[in-house]
Amino acid sequence: MRYPLWAFLFVFVVPPFALHAVLAGKAGFEPAAAEMRLAAAEPPPSIVRHRF
Amino acid sequence: MLQPASRDHDYWSVDSAPARLTRPLSVWAAPTLLVLFTMVATVLLALISTEPLRSWFPNGDVVFSPYLGVHSIPLRIFIVSFTVAFSAVVGARAPGRLKFFLEVTLYYLVVCAAFDLINIVAFRLTGFVYSIHVVEILSGLFGFFIFSTRLLDQGTMPPRAPSAPFRLALKPLSFLSILAAVALAMAISLWVDGLALPLVDDLRSVALLGGTGPGVFLFLPVLFFILYVLGTLKSVLGRKRRFSPAVTVIIPAHNEAHILPRTLAALDAAAARYEGEVHVLVLDNCSTDTTPQAATEAFAALGHILGRVVSVPVPGKSNALNAGIAATDTPFVIRIDADTQIHPDAIRYALRHFASPDMGVVGGLPIAPGTGKFDRARDLETLLKHGYYQVAYGAVDAIVGVPGMFAVYRTQAVREAGGFVGGMNGEDTDMSLRIGEMGYRIVGDPTITYVSEVPRSWTHLREQRMRWFRSVYHVSARNRAYLDGWTGSVRGKIILPFMLLNSGRRAMTVPLVIFGVLYYFVGFNPMTPLTLPAVVAVVLGAPALMAAFAALANGRVKALVGLPEYILFRLVRSYLTLESVLSIAFDKMQSNR
Numbered sequence: 001m002r003y004p005l006w007a008f009l010f011v012f013v014v015p016p017f018a019l020h021a022v023l024a025g026k027a028g029f030e031p032a033a034a035e036m037r038l039a040a041a042e043p044p045p046s047i048v049r050h051r052f
Numbered sequence: 053m054l055q056p057a058s059r060d061h062d063y064w065s066v067d068s069a070p071a072r073l074t075r076p077l078s079v080w081a082a083p084t085l086l087v088l089f090t091m092v093a094t095v096l097l098a099l100i101s102t103e104p105l106r107s108w109f110p111n112g113d114v115v116f117s118p119y120l121g122v123h124s125i126p127l128r129i130f131i132v133s134f135t136v137a138f139s140a141v142v143g144a145r146a147p148g149r150l151k152f153f154l155e156v157t158l159y160y161l162v163v164c165a166a167f168d169l170i171n172i173v174a175f176r177l178t179g180f181v182y183s184i185h186v187v188e189i190l191s192g193l194f195g196f197f198i199f200s201t202r203l204l205d206q207g208t209m210p211p212r213a214p215s216a217p218f219r220l221a222l223k224p225l226s227f228l229s230i231l232a233a234v235a236l237a238m239a240i241s242l243w244v245d246g247l248a249l250p251l252v253d254d255l256r257s258v259a260l261l262g263g264t265g266p267g268v269f270l271f272l273p274v275l276f277f278i279l280y281v282l283g284t285l286k287s288v289l290g291r292k293r294r295f296s297p298a299v300t301v302i303i304p305a306h307n308e309a310h311i312l313p314r315t316l317a318a319l320d321a322a323a324a325r326y327e328g329e330v331h332v333l334v335l336d337n338c339s340t341d342t343t344p345q346a347a348t349e350a351f352a353a354l355g356h357i358l359g360r361v362v363s364v365p366v367p368g369k370s371n372a373l374n375a376g377i378a379a380t381d382t383p384f385v386i387r388i389d390a391d392t393q394i395h396p397d398a399i400r401y402a403l404r405h406f407a408s409p410d411m412g413v414v415g416g417l418p419i420a421p422g423t424g425k426f427d428r429a430r431d432l433e434t435l436l437k438h439g440y441y442q443v444a445y446g447a448v449d450a451i452v453g454v455p456g457m458f459a460v461y462r463t464q465a466v467r468e469a470g471g472f473v474g475g476m477n478g479e480d481t482d483m484s485l486r487i488g489e490m491g492y493r494i495v496g497d498p499t500i501t502y503v504s505e506v507p508r509s510w511t512h513l514r515e516q517r518m519r520w521f522r523s524v525y526h527v528s529a530r531n532r533a534y535l536d537g538w539t540g541s542v543r544g545k546i547i548l549p550f551m552l553l554n555s556g557r558r559a560m561t562v563p564l565v566i567f568g569v570l571y572y573f574v575g576f577n578p579m580t581p582l583t584l585p586a587v588v589a590v591v592l593g594a595p596a597l598m599a600a601f602a603a604l605a606n607g608r609v610k611a612l613v614g615l616p617e618y619i620l621f622r623l624v625r626s627y628l629t630l631e632s633v634l635s636i637a638f639d640k641m642q643s644n645r
Binding site: 002003004005006008009010012013014016017018019020021023024026027028029030 | 120159163166167175178179180181182183185186189190193194197198201234238241242245271535536537538545546549550553
């Protein structure tokens, strides 16, 4: 079995991006996740979720 | 005496486009792709702007996970549009085109779906949610990488090398160093972000930085600055004041009579300042002009080099180079191109790095002659790439390519690596990559300078860049064991994949500009205020700042006058990258995997 090329994305790209995004305020932990509204009912800039 | 300068068509050689791996490319292929791309993107953007897709995806892109804010550009739609257009024009037969389209699209779908799923789960469990900016940027990076890796798999590529020599030396330290540098760069960029400087707000408001905060835009510049400082320190501390063993200079030459005497005269001047012996081998590779005579006459007139002409009757630069290595009996060897005039201190400065027994390759900084229309842009390009990034990569043992215009090798390392490979583009990068993976150190030292040819015509520039930009695929295919083996190195697991990703990014830059303009002016999404500034920032702002910084770091203030040309040159370069990937042949071999 060979080392998968896509591991580059999920090991060396996404985690540093996620960490940096959190620290830079481009991502965060929303304590009231359950209160998020559907996209159609509440357009941006609030958190957007889908009907799916 | 110098002969008249070469005619425009003289740049073409057997190495320009390896017959098995490339196809002749019409100048209309890329424009056709761009027209197709514009049509497909328009249709897809229109579709997602109409019901029911509009209410399913209110911000105009196919993102399934929760997100914060409004996005700047729907990169998932962009990637799919580009894939459709590229697959229609790529040099494969119809089944091959369909296969390429399906593979890229399906891989992209799977990776984006996996990413969205992770985000949905993370949101449910912890409330973690990205800004849509981050989701889109990551989606773009996924697309660039998947495009390049599928091309690597499906395009006609060189076979895997029979061996992939590897030694763990330096590799763990390299991973630790890059981790520490990333952490420090994050801390500094976020600290600046917290200062809320008025200058930063001003820059943000004029959109030079695309409206992003300093915590984002400062990260990469700070990271490279840290690595640059570290790389410079390592380079300075690792070399001795004097180290001057005998060295051999090998010069492949095919119809170079017009320039060779000048090249040899520059070598002689450098040899005069060097305490060791300098042997020179001119490797006459099937010349039909007076190259051997010109070399012989120059040797007779020059007093500091010991030179001879070696006839290599089989065409191909790698054949000439390998003949040169076979004829070399000194522990160090310098390869230069026949049109490279080295600085009088170049040999002296380069060889002192080899006082360290683990040094394998040393490179320098190419300087443009200053007489052609691309020279000012080229100077900034080399200052950024070889005077700055290369030094930074050296800090973490991650240099991949040392250009063959001027490269100094430990002769034994070249032999252990298997010699120079032929029949593909990028034999110089292949060599330095393999030597680095063998556990030797590689250094890029910008104090070692040399004047190297810059194309003077558009056709020559096209030939050169298509050759250079294909090389990342050829080198990756041949050395795929470093990518998909279980050996760990920053070079093989981070930098080489990043180079593939970056090649995909460059190939898509011109379509991305078109996409941004289309999205902005057609007004598919009135809720998106930063589309054009974001595109301007990607295309102009950040590269301009980095190039300016690289010029200043190397003390070349005058190079800054070339900044506007450099920005345009980058766009040309991106277009040529697109042509380069289109020139890759398909259907000529079985699977590369």
